[in-house]
Amino acid sequence: MHKYFPTQEIGSLKKPSWLLNVVKNPDISKEDKAKARNDAALLNIKTLEDLGLDIIYDGEVRRVEMYEEPVRYIEGFEFAGRVRSWDNKYYNKARVTSEIDYKQNFHSDEFKFIKENAKHEIKVPVTGAYTLADWSYNEHYKSKEDLVIALAKKVVRPLVQDLAKLGAKIIQIDEPAATTHPAEMEIFRDSVNESVKGINTKFVVHACFSGNDYESLAPELPKIKAQQYTLEFANRDSWNLGVNDKERKGYHVIKLFKEYGFKGEIGIGVTDVHVDKIETPKLVRDRILYAAKAIGDPAKIYVNPDCGLRTRSRTIAFEKIRAMVKGAELARQVIGN
Amino acid sequence: MISSYTVGIYPRSEELIEATRKNAKNLSSLYLAGKKEYIAIQKKANLGYVCDPLLDWDDIFRPFSKLKSVKLEALNRVYETNTFYRKLSFDGGLSDAGNIIRSNLAVSLLPKNRAACIADPYTFADVHLSTKYKKKEEFTIAIAKMLRKEIDALVKSSFGLIQLVAPSIAYNAKVDFGLVKEALNIITRGLKAKTVLHLYFGDVSKKMEKLLDLPVSGLGFDITSTPVSSIKKHSFSGKLLAVGMVNSYNTKLEDKAECILELNNIISKTKPDESFVTTNFDLQYLPKEFAVRKILRLGEIAKGVKSA
Numbered sequence: 001m002h003k004y005f006p007t008q009e010i011g012s013l014k015k016p017s018w019l020l021n022v023v024k025n026p027d028i029s030k031e032d033k034a035k036a037r038n039d040a041a042l043l044n045i046k047t048l049e050d051l052g053l054d055i056i057y058d059g060e061v062r063r064v065e066m067y068e069e070p071v072r073y074i075e076g077f078e079f080a081g082r083v084r085s086w087d088n089k090y091y092n093k094a095r096v097t098s099e100i101d102y103k104q105n106f107h108s109d110e111f112k113f114i115k116e117n118a119k120h121e122i123k124v125p126v127t128g129a130y131t132l133a134d135w136s137y138n139e140h141y142k143s144k145e146d147l148v149i150a151l152a153k154k155v156v157r158p159l160v161q162d163l164a165k166l167g168a169k170i171i172q173i174d175e176p177a178a179t180t181h182p183a184e185m186e187i188f189r190d191s192v193n194e195s196v197k198g199i200n201t202k203f204v205v206h207a208c209f210s211g212n213d214y215e216s217l218a219p220e221l222p223k224i225k226a227q228q229y230t231l232e233f234a235n236r237d238s239w240n241l242g243v244n245d246k247e248r249k250g251y252h253v254i255k256l257f258k259e260y261g262f263k264g265e266i267g268i269g270v271t272d273v274h275v276d277k278i279e280t281p282k283l284v285r286d287r288i289l290y291a292a293k294a295i296g297d298p299a300k301i302y303v304n305p306d307c308g309l310r311t312r313s314r315t316i317a318f319e320k321i322r323a324m325v326k327g328a329e330l331a332r333q334v335i336g337n
Numbered sequence: 338m339i340s341s342y343t344v345g346i347y348p349r350s351e352e353l354i355e356a357t358r359k360n361a362k363n364l365s366s367l368y369l370a371g372k373k374e375y376i377a378i379q380k381k382a383n384l385g386y387v388c389d390p391l392l393d394w395d396d397i398f399r400p401f402s403k404l405k406s407v408k409l410e411a412l413n414r415v416y417e418t419n420t421f422y423r424k425l426s427f428d429g430g431l432s433d434a435g436n437i438i439r440s441n442l443a444v445s446l447l448p449k450n451r452a453a454c455i456a457d458p459y460t461f462a463d464v465h466l467s468t469k470y471k472k473k474e475e476f477t478i479a480i481a482k483m484l485r486k487e488i489d490a491l492v493k494s495s496f497g498l499i500q501l502v503a504p505s506i507a508y509n510a511k512v513d514f515g516l517v518k519e520a521l522n523i524i525t526r527g528l529k530a531k532t533v534l535h536l537y538f539g540d541v542s543k544k545m546e547k548l549l550d551l552p553v554s555g556l557g558f559d560i561t562s563t564p565v566s567s568i569k570k571h572s573f574s575g576k577l578l579a580v581g582m583v584n585s586y587n588t589k590l591e592d593k594a595e596c597i598l599e600l601n602n603i604i605s606k607t608k609p610d611e612s613f614v615t616t617n618f619d620l621q622y623l624p625k626e627f628a629v630r631k632i633l634r635l636g637e638i639a640k641g642v643k644s645a
Contacts, residue, residue, distance in 0.1 A: 080588050081624025083348065086412055086421035087395045088357040093624070095588045135419055137588040181417045211414050235411075274412065 004298045004337040005288055005328040006054040008267060010206055010230055011125040011174065012066065012308030013059030013317055016040055037062050038113065045118050051318060052325040055121045055170065060308070062110050066174055067135050068092045070127045074155055075101035080137060095137040100150045105162040115167055123170040123204065124163055129156045129191040130184075134177035145187045152194035164201040171203055172230065176307070178207035182216035189220045196225050204267065208232035208307045214253045221262040230267030232306035234287065235274065241282055243290045251287065254294040266295060269306030270327065271320045276312065278319045284327020289334060298335055303328045339600070339612045340385030341639035344500055344535055344557070344581070345454050345619030346397060347375055347390035348628050368393045372443045378629055382636025385613065386452035386498050389442040396422035397456055397502065397619075398465065400441040405433055410466060416508050416538040418586075418622065427467040431479060435486040444494050452498035453491050457534060458484055458520035459512070460505035474516055481520035488524060498531045501553065502618070507539035507562065514547045525552050533557045533579050537618045542567035549576065555609070557581055559617035565603060573609035581617030583635045588627045591634055597641040604642070614639050 022028055022036040044059035063069040068091070071077045076098045082090035107124065114122055129151035133144060141147040160171050173195060178188050196203050205226040207217065214231065221229065237250025245252065254266065270287045271279055284303070292298040303324060309317035349357065349371065356367050375390035394400060399422075402409055406429025412421040438455060458481035462473060470476035488499055501524070506512050525532050534551060537559035541548060545567060548556055555577025558568055561584055568580070580603060582596050596614075604612050614635060620628040 081626060082351065082354055083624060084420055084621055086423070088354075090354055090358075091419075137586075139587065139589040177419065180414070180419070209414065211417070 002299060003054075004332055004335065005292075005301055005303050007052065007303045007325050007328050008055035008123060008230075009048060009053060009057065009059075009321070010304055010306075010308050011057060011060050011172070012063075012310035013044055013061070014310050014312065014314050015059075015061055016043070016314065019061070041110075041113060042117060045114060047318065048321070049118070049120050051321045053120065053321065055123045056118060057123060057125060058110065058114050060125065060310075065091065066125075066127050066176075066308070067132065070106060070132065070155075071136070073103055073106035074132075074151075075099070075103055076140065077136065091135070093135065093137065096133075096140045096147060098140055100147070100154050102155045102158045105159060107159065107163060108166065111163055111166055111168060121170065122168070123172050124168045125172045125174050125206070126156065126160060126163070128173040128175040128178075128205070129195055130188045131175050131177040134180060144184070148187050148191045149194055152191045156195040157197060157199070160195065160201070160203075161199055164199050168201060171201055172206050173203060173226070174206045176206070176208050178205070179210035179212060179214060179217050182212055185216050185220050189224050192224050192226060202227050204228040204230055206230040206267075206307075208269070209235070215256065218253065218256045218260045218262070221257055221260060221264070226264065228265035228267055228302065230269070230302070230304050232269040232273075233291075234269045234272040234279065234306050237287065239277075239279075239283065241286050243286050243293070248287065248290040251291050251294060254291055258295055265300045265302055266291065267302035267304045270303055271305035271309075271324050273305050273307045273309050273311060276316050278316070279323050279327070281323050281326035281330050284324050285330035285334065288328060288331040292331070292335070298337070338640050339604070339614060339642045339644050341382075341614045341635050342384050342386035342452050342498070342500075343379065343388055343616045343620060343632060343635065345391070345502060345616075346394055346621040347392060347619075348621045348623055348625045349392055350625050353392060369443065372446060376443075376446050376448075378632050380448065382633050383640065384632070384636055385639065386450050387448050388452050388454060389444075389447060391454070394441065397454070398422060398425055398461065400437050401425060401434075403437060404431060406430060406469070413464070416504055420622065422464070425465045427465065427476070427479075428469055430469070431483040434483040436490050438487045439490045439494055449495060451496050452500060453496045454500040454502060455484060455487065457501040457503040457506065457517075458524065459517045460503050463505040463509070474513075477516055477520050478523065481523040485524050488528065488530070492528065492530045496530060498533065499528075500533055500535055500557070502535045502537075504536070504538040504618075506534070506544070506548075507536040507541050507559070509539070512544065514544075514551075518551055521552050525554075531555065531577060533577055533613070535559075535579065535581070535615075535618070537562060537581060540564070540567075545571055549573075555579060555611070555613075557613070557615060561586065561617055565599060569603055569606040571607060573607040576609055577611045577613065578604075578607055578609035579613040579615045581615050582638065583614070583616045583631050585616045585618050585620045585622050585628075585631065588623060590630055591638070593634065593637050593641065596638045600638065600642045612642070612644065614642065
C-alpha cells in the first residue's frame with residue numbers, strides 16, 4: 001500500500017558554527033575547507049534521515065544563500081551591494097548588465113555527493129528564473145519578461161537538464177517571489193514551463209509568503225508543468241487543534257486549487273519557519289487531515305515546513321522536523337494507513 | 338531650475354549594515370555620522386529640500402512602536418517588493434503621540450529648507466491593525482489625529498514641506514476617497530507647511546480626478562507606475578506637482594537630458610503652481626553607492642529644468 005503523507009524538507013538549514021569558523025578562516029587550506037563542507041553535508045543528510053524524513057537534501061550547506069549562490073555562476077550579473085529585506089537583514093542584490101548565460105552546472109558536485117551518501121529519496125532545490133529576475137536590477141533587458149524567459153531558457157533549463165542527466169529524480173524549483181506581483185502570474189507560469197521543457201523528471205515548485213493567499217496562483221496551477229507545489233501555510237494558520245474551517249484558516253485556499261482543476265500533489269507547509277515555538281504532532285496531524293480532505297485525496301498530500309529552516313537554530317529546526325514526522329504518522333493512523 | 342527632494346528611507350552603508358547586524362557599541366555614533374554624510378550629499382546636490390535619511394528607522398512606521406498602546410506584530414511584505422515591515426497593533430489610546438517623529442529625526446543637523454516624510458493616514462491604517470478602533474473609518478481618523486499632532490511638532494521645528502507617502506491609495510484597486518479626504522482634512526486644515534501626497538506602487542491614472550480634489554498642497558507621482566501621459570492630461574493649476582523621475586528601484590542611472598526634456602514638457606502641459614523633481618520612493622531599495630549617484634543626478638536634473 002502506498003504510504004500517505006511522505007515527509008520532506010524544503011531546503012536550507014542553519015550552517016553549523018564550526019563550519020562557518022572553518023570556511024571563514026583564511027589560514028585553512030582549500031582542501032580542508034572542502035572536507036569540512038563534506039562533513040557538514042554528511043551530518044545534515046544523516047540527521048534528516050534519522051529524524052525520519054522520507055525525502056531529503058543536505059540543508060544547502062554548501063550554498064551561500066538561495067539567490068547569491070546561483071547568481072555567482074551566471075554570466076550577465078554583477079553584484080551591486082546589500083539591500084534590506086527587513087530590519088537588520090539584508091541580501092546581496094545583483095544587476096543584470098549584459099546577456100544572461102549559463103557557465104556551468106553549479107550544483108553538480110553537491111548533487112553527486114548527496115546521491116552517493118543519502119539512503120532516502122533526494123529532492124534538489126534550484127532557484128527559479130522568476131525569483132532570480134524579480135530580486136535583481138534589470139539594466140539590460142527591455143522588459144522583466146524578457147529577462148525572466150532568458151533565465152528560464154538559458155540558465156534554469158540547462159541546469160535542471162544536467163541534474164536530470166546526473167540522476168536527479170525530483171527537482172524543486174524555488175520561487176519565493178512567485179506571487180509577489182499578481183499581475184505577472186502569466187510570466188511566472190511561462191518561466192516554469194520554459195525551465196522544464198523537454199526534461200523528464202518530477203518537478204516540484206516551491207512558493208511562499210504570498211501576499212494574496214495564493215489566490216493569484218490558483219488559476220495557473222493546472223497550466224504549470226509541475227507535479228507538485230510545496231507551499232507555506234502554517235504561517236497563516238491558527239495554533240489550535242481541529243480540522244474545521246475556523247481553526248485551519250491557513251489552508252482554505254487548497255479548496256480553491258481544487259476548484260480551478262488542479263490535480264497534482266501539494267506539499268503542505270505545517271511548520272512556521274519564522275517562530276521558535278514548536279508545533280505539536282497533533283497540530284501537524286490536524287493540518288494534514290484538513291488539507292487531505294480539502295484536496296479530496298490523501299495520496300496527493302506531502303508534508304514539509306513552510307520554507308527552508310535556516311532562520312531557526314539547528315536545535316529548533318530539528319525539533320520542528322521531529323514533530324512534523326510524528327504528526328504525519330498520527331495522520332496516517334487516523335486514516336488507517 | 339526647479340525644486341527637488343528625496344522621499345523616505347535611505348540605504349545604510351556597508352559599515353552600518355555590519356554594525357546593525359552585530360548591534361555594535363558605537364551604533365549611535367555611526368548612525369549620526371551616516372546622517373551627516375547623506376545630509377552633506379543632499380546639500381552638495383543642491384536639493385530644494387533636505388531630509389533626514391532615517392538610517393535608524395527599520396521601516397517608515399516603526400518609531401510608532403514606542404507608543405505605550407502599540408505592539409509589534411508579524412512581518413509583512415511592503416506591497417510588491419522584496420522588503421518587509423512589521424505590522425503594528427494599536428490597542429489603546431494614542432495620547433502619548435505628538436513627538437514621536439521629531440524625536441526620531443536629527444533636526445539639528447538639517448538646514449532651514451527641511452522636509453519630513455510621514456505615511457498618510459489612509460495608508461497607515463490600511464497596513465496596520467487595531468483592537469481598539471475596530472472599524473477602518475474609526476481607525477483611520479484616530480491615526481489622522483495622531484499624525485496631525487506629529488506634524489504640528491514638525492512644523493514648529495521649521496519643517497516647511499511634509500511628504501505624505503500614500504502607497505495604499507495608489508496600490509489598492511478600491512479606495513474610499515471620502516475617508517481619504519476626511520483624514521487629510523484633519524492633517525492639513527490650517528497647517529503652515531506644504532503637503533505633498535506621494536503616490537507610488539500603483540498606477541493612479543484612473544484616480545487622478547479624485548486625487549486632484551484632495552485637500553493637500555500637491556501630488557507626487559512615481560512615473561514607473563503611473564505613465565507620464567496620464568499626468569500630462571490634467572491641469573495642476575493651484576497645485577504643486579512632484580514628479581518621481583529618479584527610480585529608487587533600479588540601479589540604472591537616469592539620462593539627464595531625457596529627464597530634463599520630459600520634465601519641461603510635463604510642466605508646460607500641466608502648469609502647476611510649483612514643480613519638484615523627486616525620487617519615486619525610498620532610496621533604501623538601492624545599495625548606498627547607487628543611491629548617492631541617484632541623489633546627485635536628481636540635483637543635476639532639477640538644475641536643468643525651466644521653472645514654470
